[in-house]
Structures are given as structure tokens and as C-alpha cells.
Amino acid sequence: MKTFILLCSVLLIVNAKNIDLSSSENVLWTFMNKNNTVGGNAKVPGGVYSDLHANGFIGDILSEDNDVRTRWVAYDSWSYTAKFHVSRDDLTARVIHLVFEGLDTAAFITLNQDEPIGAVDNMFVRYVYDIKDKLREGENELKVSFLSPVAAANMRSSKFFAAPTCVPSVYNGECHVNQLRKMQASFSWDWGPAFPSVGIWKPVYIELYNGAIIRSVTTHTNKVGTDWKLDIKVYLETSQKITQIAGVLSAALQVEGKQILKTWTHVNASSEADGTLVADISLNISENQIRLWWPNGYGEQPLYELNVLLTPDQHQDEPSHKTLKVGFRTLQLIESDASQIFANETAGKGLTFYFKINGYPLFMKGSNWIPSHILPELGESQKDVVDALLISATDAHMSMLRVWGGGVYESDHFYEKCDQLGILIWQDFLFACAMYPTDSAFISTVQEEIEQNVLRLQHHPSIAVWAGNNENEVALRGNWYDTRPSFDKYKADYIKLYVDTIKPIVEDLDPARRYLVSSPSNGLESEKEGYIAMNPYDPHYGDTHYYNYLADNWNMLTYPKTRFASEYGFQSLPTLKTMKTAAKNEEDFSLESEYSRHRQHSPNGYSFIRTQMESHLKLDEKDPKYFEKFIFYSQISQAMAIKAETEVYRQDQANWYTMGALYWQLNDVWQAPSWSSIEYGGNWKMLHYFAMSFFAPVLVSPRLLPSDDIDVYLLNDRFVPIIGETITVDFYNWSSAAPIATKQYSANAEPLSSNLQKDIKINFSDYKKEEVFVKFSLQAAGIKSPPNYVFPVPLKSAVGLRKPNLQITVASSVMSRPNEQFEYSVNIRVDTVVLFLWMETDVKGYFEENGIVVTEPRSVVRFISGKYVAPQALQNSIKIQYYVN
Numbered sequence: 001m002k003t004f005i006l007l008c009s010v011l012l013i014v015n016a017k018n019i020d021l022s023s024s025e026n027v028l029w030t031f032m033n034k035n036n037t038v039g040g041n042a043k044v045p046g047g048v049y050s051d052l053h054a055n056g057f058i059g060d061i062l063s064e065d066n067d068v069r070t071r072w073v074a075y076d077s078w079s080y081t082a083k084f085h086v087s088r089d090d091l092t093a094r095v096i097h098l099v100f101e102g103l104d105t106a107a108f109i110t111l112n113q114d115e116p117i118g119a120v121d122n123m124f125v126r127y128v129y130d131i132k133d134k135l136r137e138g139e140n141e142l143k144v145s146f147l148s149p150v151a152a153a154n155m156r157s158s159k160f161f162a163a164p165t166c167v168p169s170v171y172n173g174e175c176h177v178n179q180l181r182k183m184q185a186s187f188s189w190d191w192g193p194a195f196p197s198v199g200i201w202k203p204v205y206i207e208l209y210n211g212a213i214i215r216s217v218t219t220h221t222n223k224v225g226t227d228w229k230l231d232i233k234v235y236l237e238t239s240q241k242i243t244q245i246a247g248v249l250s251a252a253l254q255v256e257g258k259q260i261l262k263t264w265t266h267v268n269a270s271s272e273a274d275g276t277l278v279a280d281i282s283l284n285i286s287e288n289q290i291r292l293w294w295p296n297g298y299g300e301q302p303l304y305e306l307n308v309l310l311t312p313d314q315h316q317d318e319p320s321h322k323t324l325k326v327g328f329r330t331l332q333l334i335e336s337d338a339s340q341i342f343a344n345e346t347a348g349k350g351l352t353f354y355f356k357i358n359g360y361p362l363f364m365k366g367s368n369w370i371p372s373h374i375l376p377e378l379g380e381s382q383k384d385v386v387d388a389l390l391i392s393a394t395d396a397h398m399s400m401l402r403v404w405g406g407g408v409y410e411s412d413h414f415y416e417k418c419d420q421l422g423i424l425i426w427q428d429f430l431f432a433c434a435m436y437p438t439d440s441a442f443i444s445t446v447q448e449e450i451e452q453n454v455l456r457l458q459h460h461p462s463i464a465v466w467a468g469n470n471e472n473e474v475a476l477r478g479n480w481y482d483t484r485p486s487f488d489k490y491k492a493d494y495i496k497l498y499v500d501t502i503k504p505i506v507e508d509l510d511p512a513r514r515y516l517v518s519s520p521s522n523g524l525e526s527e528k529e530g531y532i533a534m535n536p537y538d539p540h541y542g543d544t545h546y547y548n549y550l551a552d553n554w555n556m557l558t559y560p561k562t563r564f565a566s567e568y569g570f571q572s573l574p575t576l577k578t579m580k581t582a583a584k585n586e587e588d589f590s591l592e593s594e595y596s597r598h599r600q601h602s603p604n605g606y607s608f609i610r611t612q613m614e615s616h617l618k619l620d621e622k623d624p625k626y627f628e629k630f631i632f633y634s635q636i637s638q639a640m641a642i643k644a645e646t647e648v649y650r651q652d653q654a655n656w657y658t659m660g661a662l663y664w665q666l667n668d669v670w671q672a673p674s675w676s677s678i679e680y681g682g683n684w685k686m687l688h689y690f691a692m693s694f695f696a697p698v699l700v701s702p703r704l705l706p707s708d709d710i711d712v713y714l715l716n717d718r719f720v721p722i723i724g725e726t727i728t729v730d731f732y733n734w735s736s737a738a739p740i741a742t743k744q745y746s747a748n749a750e751p752l753s754s755n756l757q758k759d760i761k762i763n764f765s766d767y768k769k770e771e772v773f774v775k776f777s778l779q780a781a782g783i784k785s786p787p788n789y790v791f792p793v794p795l796k797s798a799v800g801l802r803k804p805n806l807q808i809t810v811a812s813s814v815m816s817r818p819n820e821q822f823e824y825s826v827n828i829r830v831d832t833v834v835l836f837l838w839m840e841t842d843v844k845g846y847f848e849e850n851g852i853v854v855t856e857p858r859s860v861v862r863f864i865s866g867k868y869v870a871p872q873a874l875q876n877s878i879k880i881q882y883y884v885n
């Protein structure tokens, strides 16, 4: 009876009391530099660049060269001070802990006139201090004094140097970020500026309680026959000494049909010396009580609410509860002998590398995620920015994002959104492009970091795999940082950090997920070869990163095979519209401007973009619109190259060779040339529109061979086959908006596969290659599949491509959708083929397609807006660009 009441009162129960120390009416935070000349009111959680901006000391940090102009901020040291009140009643709690969810990065903490509380040095760790003896009734003063992160990194480097010496000078960055457990990109990257931030970037509060609290919960879903077992591990905490924890621990899971499954157990045990105790509880769930969780594009994402409650035996002690969402799916990373699998003649030697989800091998389509803002506090708090990026990813049929090792462990909100959207996460640990020190202080803070973050994130069904670092295995093997003379030392350090320190923690807390030591790596083969493989880019094993800016990147045959492409990409420039949010002067808008030089971190400047562009597109330097066209063409070039590379990887799903394509990179932190498909501010580049097509679940994907024959693949990422539908092949003349010849073939494809259509034999022997191109489309009931193209010669050599007569009108009919959006039909009329028609408008909203190859005299593109605008006004606002020789 007692238990029944406890379980029913879940929703009425309040956790232990917290005194929130975020800035508010009751908690006043101020900040000040070392010599007391710069300071003001502060916002906590926050950071010093945000506070300096809010107080008018610095302008927009992303404008012009403000990254360098504001660098004094990173060299100074800053203290944050809070005044707050505590009542006599509060002080009676048995446990009084001061909790910092995140401090960036090296700081000393004092309470009430310089009473030391602690020193911190890891922005990814939650710090908890017992302040029972230090807190006073009435006013208290908390002070956090941050060291300059640049100075802190230098200081450590003089003792514990680890290569590289510094980032390339064109980055305008700072050195030795590998010495700090701080977002590695905050000292600059090839796609981003240096903003070596400091601040209280996550919540700070005081926890008051008498019994124990639930700090973390991990969930382990195991399929047993046709049913599921949910093993729940509850991480309890109390005062930081050995303490008896006694109470009823209960779990309630709401399954289908609003049914609630409940279980409970009695806990009575003494905690560890640090006040922690782990308790287990489990639930049996029958197969028909839940539905499976699937990645985006393969099914739904049902999530089930789990409530975990600790009700102490001592009635005066307060209960503690935690709520989280559980998804049921199985996921394995399969690394098995490739020669043993079906169709092994082409799968070749080595090991497979694919994700098997709910029993099905699924090709992973996606991209790489960098922090959503260069200031970590804004990456954490700007949820709308995160949401828009993740929704853009699903709009483009992505099922996986790799959270790259130079950023941060993202916010709870980020992973919850991925759970809801079905975006699987390849989660790197936060070590990137460097060797790392392994002194005892470093190792011990890393242990804490890994443990806390795995416990925080483990329950998310979206997390697919952990990886120890970004590119550090290949950097050491490839001598990127002149490490060869000390290879053995760095190899020993590598093993100490990623194998001896991190691996056992991850495997203990999260035994069902694969921990890959590095990304890229050869997976099991790297492990067999002593963790630094002879060739970490071996195409027969694991994942690879591939960049080549010199070859013909529109040619599919350029790309070497891979089991799983976890990075590949090309730079392009952001649109003028986005650039104008950072640059105001007309003279900035030229490739030679100081601004353009400053934003391009490639030591080769714009030459790689130019080389790629010029091998396919014609652009005259004397063109009065040269810069505008250079931007536009760079986006065409990037989109076409990544399209070719992605499709070749998808085609190689035939015989299970390649099973993933995650291009570099989804998003941007500033307005600069970069590999992103979405510009800073959220504007989609042409690449992102192309991704909607090249990642489409069903796609006719041609491959032009050196013989001028075309192999045609039918890609089918669905659970059902395509049988006897129709593929239409249209030959077009560049100068007419109607096909000059049409052929039709029967289309057939197995489920979840890439299928070479052996009956389709196409070449250009009837035509002059310069005058024609081919369009492929699928006609199949109930399947939407975008058209695809082969351009047999570089477009700059196309004969007949001419300036179109082009008319764009916006129909007056406006339809309001259930989500209160307005939909406009943008009608396009042409008299010839138009390549990469690009439409832009200042009206807030978006075109559903862009960068279009227009082959019909009349077509319609929808424009969606949250606000009503007169159709004529929209029509007048549309600016267009297209490619013509």
C-alpha cells in the first residue's frame, strides 16, 4: 500500500531545494578585469565577450576583424562576483553544495571574502563543492576569478609541451589549446576565428537537502527474445563522505496506450567516500507495449517517459526524482570479415563497417556538426539556432551527424532534439588535431569529464557511437606536427589517454555502444595494429576523411573507396547577403580585400576554390560582377563536387562496400569561406539544396565512365523493393527547353541497396558531347524522386548554352497551412535550359528548391513564409542568378 501511494505521487514531488545563482533580481553578478578598468553588470550563465558587448565595450565580435581587435580580452583576466541572500532556514539543510555546471575554463573560486572553495581547469566538468561551513545567513559573496586562457595554456605548455607548436599564422589564432580542457576551436580553426572565452557558461546553483539526490540515470535497453528489458542505473549523491542511503527507489515508464509500467526496490547501503552510490532497478517490457525508434527516413521516433524516484526512509528527508525519455532500438556497428558476406567479390578484403539498426544495415547519410556559436554560452542558450540547424539536417534526409571533437559536448536540448528528429549522433570526445599531454592532473580531470558526460548523455537513443578523438591517430602516423623524432613518446601518450584512460570508463558506463579510439581509424584493425595503424586511411577498414582540392572533383572516378566516409568536403564563399552582416564597406567585397584575406584561413588563400571552379566554369576576371559571380560559382562548384562524391559513396553501397557519407561540414560560426552547407545566420548554400536531392531516399544516380558510357544506379533506402517501375532518360540540347530524345527503361531495386541497372546502356555516340546533356528521372507510384543529370563535358565547354528569356511571377493565390505559414507559387518560364537558377529575396522565408537545373518551359517552386506579403512584392523582391558561359 505504501509503495502504491509513493508511485502515484510522482508528479507532486519537489526535488531538493535549489538556490539558483543565475543573474536575476535576487542575484546580482558583476564582472571586472584585472586592473579594475573594465567591467559592469554580468549575465550568468554567460561569458566575457557577451558581457563586454552588452556593456558597450566591444562591438559585434563577428564583424570585420574584431576577432583580432578584441584579443586583449583573452589576454586579460576576469573576475565574476555575485551577491545573494540565504535564509536561516536554508542553512539547516544537512547537505549544502555549490554546483557549477560549467566554468570556462581555468579559475579560482572563493566565497565570502576570499575563503577559497576550489580551483578548476576543465570547462566540460561539473564542479560540486561542500559549502555548508562557509555559507552565511544573510548576504553572501561568491567570486570566480578566471585566468587568461591564453596565459594558462602557455603556462602548462612550458611544462607539458605537446605538439603542435601553434596553429598556422593565417588563422590569427592562439597556441597550445591542447593544454586546456576547453573547446579546442576557441583558439581558432581553419573555418573559424579565435575567441578564447572565459565565463560561467552553464548554470550555477546551491543544492540544499538532507537525504540523497539522484544525479544521473543511465538506461540500458536489451532485447530479450521478442521482449525488452530496461536496466536502469541510478547514480545517487549525498554529502561528500560515507553516508547510509536508505529509501525506496521506484521507476515508472509510460508505454503505449498511456499504460504505466512500474517497479520499485528498497535501497539501503552506505555510499562511497565521496558520497556516491549506484543503485539498479529494471523493468520488463513486452514487445507490443512499445514501438521501435528509427533514424530519420526509416521510421518514427517514439519516445517513452521514464520517471525515477527516490523516496527516503527518513520522512523528513526530501524525495528526489528525474525524468527522461527512452527510445527502444538496437544498434550495432558491424566490423566483420568482408569476404564472408554476401556478394563478397566486390566487398573485398578487410572488415565491414556499417550500422545495423533494429536488425537492418542502414546507410548513414549526414554531415559534421561544429559548435552552433563560437561563444560556448550562446551555443548552449540559443535553442532556436540549434533547432533550425537540426531541422535543416532532416529536411535534407540526414540520419546522422558527427559531433566533431574540436567543439563541445552539446546541450541536453541538442540531444533531446536529435532523439525527436531521428538524427543519430557520432560523438567524438573533445580532442582534435593535436597531441595531448598526459600528466597526472590532465589525466584525472579527463577521467572526470568522460565519466560525467557519458552519464549525462548515455540514455539518448540518438547516440550511436563514441570516438576518442578527431584525426589524432592519422596525425601521428602521418607526422602532421613534426612528431616523428618523438613518435614512441607520443604513441605511448596516445595509448595512455584514449586507450588506458577513456576506453575503460566508456565501456564500463555504456557497455552496449562501440568506443572507437579515433576518427578516422581502421576500427578493430587499428586496435590490432597497436592503435596507430600503418595506414589509418586504409579503404578496407573503418572510416576515412578524404580531401583533395587538386583533382577534378566533379568526376566521380576521382574518389577512392571507403567503408564509411566520415568527412569530405570543399570550401565555398557565403552569399553577399550573409557577408554583409559582417562587412560594411564596398571595398571589402573583393577577393583581394583585407577582409577577404582575413576571413580565409587556408594558407593557399582562394586558389583551391579557383582551381576547382575554373576546371568547369568560365569566369572572366574583368567581369564587372566578378566577386558576386565568384561567390556564386564557388557555391556551384562545392555543391557539384560534394554531390558527385556523395553519390559515388551511395552507389558503392552495392555489395555493402560503403555504408556512410557524412560530408564536412553542416554549419558555420562566422561569415567566411568554409566547407559548410549552411551559412552563419541560417541561410542555405546551394550545397544544402543539393543535399535534399543527393540524399533523397530514392534516387536515379548515374556514373559517367571514362569510356563515355554511363552506368545507372537506382538507390533505394527503403524497406520495400522497387519492381518494374520506369526510369526515363532524356537527352537535352543546351539550347532548347524540351528533350531531343527520350528513352525509357524498367526500374528495379532491392530494398536498402544500390542497384546497377544493367539494362540501361547509354552513350553519346549519336551526338556531339558538347551540345547535349542527359536527365534521369524515376516514374513510380507513390515515390518522389528528384531528377538527376550527367553533363558530359565541363560546362565551360558546353555549346549552345545561352542567356535565357526568363520570367518569374508569383501567383496571387496564398494558402495558409496548419502551421500558419503562407505558401506562394513562384512560376518560372524559360525558353531554353537554365543552369543552377538561384533565387534570393529579402522577404523572410525560404524557397523549397534552389540552384535548379531548369529543363521545362514552365515550372513552379514554392516559397514558404511565416508572414503574409503581397505576391507582387515578393515577385519584385526576387533576385536571380544562373550560370551561362
Ligand SMILES: *[C@@H]1O[C@H](CO)[C@@H](O)[C@H](O)[C@H]1NC(C)=O
Pocket: 033, 035, 037, 038, 072, 076
Ligand atoms: C588595464 O587593462 C586594460 C584592458 O586589458 C588595458 O587596456 C589597460 O592598458 C590596463 N591599464 C593599465 C594601467 O595597466
Ligand SMILES: *[C@@H]1O[C@H](CO)[C@@H](O)[C@H](O)[C@H]1NC(C)=O
Pocket: 246, 268, 269, 313
Ligand atoms: C539498513 O541498513 C542498516 C545497516 O546495515 C541497518 O541497521 C538498518 O536496519 C537497515 N534498514 C532497513 C530498513 O533495512
Ligand SMILES: *[C@@H]1O[C@H](CO)[C@@H](O)[C@H](O)[C@H]1NC(C)=O
Pocket: 224, 263, 282, 283, 284
Ligand atoms: C523480468 O523477466 C525476467 C525473465 O526474462 C525475470 O527473471 C525477471 O524477474 C523479470 N523482472 C521483473 C521486474 O518482472
Ligand SMILES: *[C@@H]1O[C@H](CO)[C@@H](O)[C@H](O)[C@H]1NC(C)=O
Pocket: 339, 340, 341, 344, 345
Ligand atoms: C565468398 O564467399 C563464398 C561463400 O562463403 C566463399 O566460398 C568464397 O571463397 C568467398 N570469396 C572470397 C573472394 O572471399
Ligand SMILES: *[C@@H]1O[C@H](CO)[C@@H](O)[C@H](O)[C@H]1NC(C)=O
Pocket: 761, 762, 763, 764, 765
Ligand atoms: C552506344 O549506345 C547504342 C545504344 O544506345 C549502341 O547501339 C552503341 O553500340 C553504343 N556505342 C558504343 C560506342 O558503345
Ligand SMILES: *[C@@H]1O[C@H](CO)[C@@H](O)[C@H](O)[C@H]1NC(C)=O
Pocket: 733, 734, 735, 740, 771, 799, 800
Ligand atoms: C542542338 O543545338 C545545336 C546548336 O547549339 C544545333 O546545331 C543542333 O542542330 C541541335 N541538335 C538537335 C538534335 O536539336
